[in-house]
Amino acid sequence: MRDMSTKIVISGSKGRMGQTILECAKGDRQIEVVGMLDIGDFIEEAVKAGAVVIDFSSHSFTPTLAGHAVRKKCPLVIGTTGFTDTERNEIQKASQSIPIMLSPNMSVGVNVLFAMTQRAASVLKEGFDVEIIEKHHRLKVDSPSGTAAKLAELIAQSKGGSLSKLARHGRSGDAGKRTDDEIGIHAVRGGDFVGEHTVLFAGEGETIELVHTANSRTIFARGALRAAQWIAGAKPGFYDMMDVLGLAPSA
DSSP states (O other): OGGGSEEEEEETTTSHHHHHHHHHHHTOTTEEEEEEEOTTSOHHHHSOTTOEEEEOSOTTTHHHHHHHHHHTTOOEEEOOOOOOHHHHHHHHHHTTTSEEEEOSOOOHHHHHHHHHHHHHHHHOOSSEEEEEEEEEOTTOOSSSOHHHHHHHHHHHHHHTSOHHHHEEEOOOSSOOSOOSSOEEEEEEEOTTOOEEEEEEEEESSOEEEEEEEEOOTHHHHHHHHHHHHHHTTOOSEEEOHHHHHTOSTTO
16 A cells, blocks of 8 residues: 555654654655755755655755745645744745645644633633743754744734734843733743643633643654645645644634
8 A cells, every 4th residue: 555655755854853753654654755855965856746845954944945845846844943934934935836734833732732722812811811831952942932932822813912012031130010911931941851831821819721741752753744644635825733633713
């Protein structure tokens, strides 16, 4: 049944996530790795026409990769984070020609956390202060994590405001009284945390905490492979992992 498999190319193949995806793919009969791409490799040689490209490289490289994916008609699954507005716009433009799934976190559990946070924020609009705490290993470069940023964006949407105006990244000194609508975001870096995200809804007399803890990168790799199989049959467009799992509001 190998001819029915989903063919994939791994971008960022020498990194932690790239290697984890490769290991997971080896044990999956429905996946066939047909290309590997990392620093110093030729994109034209590595990216095979029609294969799904799974990208865990760097935010500055992904837009270039998207251009090659368009030329070779390759669906694209992006787990890379830290994009500037310009880079994200370039990727979205490419999605007019090919299907692109971009998600800061591809674990099933985290996407359920997204859905739960969205629901909780829509109900707890009044009288609850929202804080997000994320923990990652000491080598993580971007801050806050893409997952924390996504959680904050979902909360900002339910508040009917702009995240750029509502976000409060940490506090120090005479920070002043907390405002009702601000969204606190705090990043912890140290040790070998794979990833932990807490969304705290603090009210008068009661507190709700939604927590997801990742104990292995395998959960992200399995999610990326699941996304690759889903997007292989999708129409051009810009998707996220909640679409893959049927958790999107329109689903």
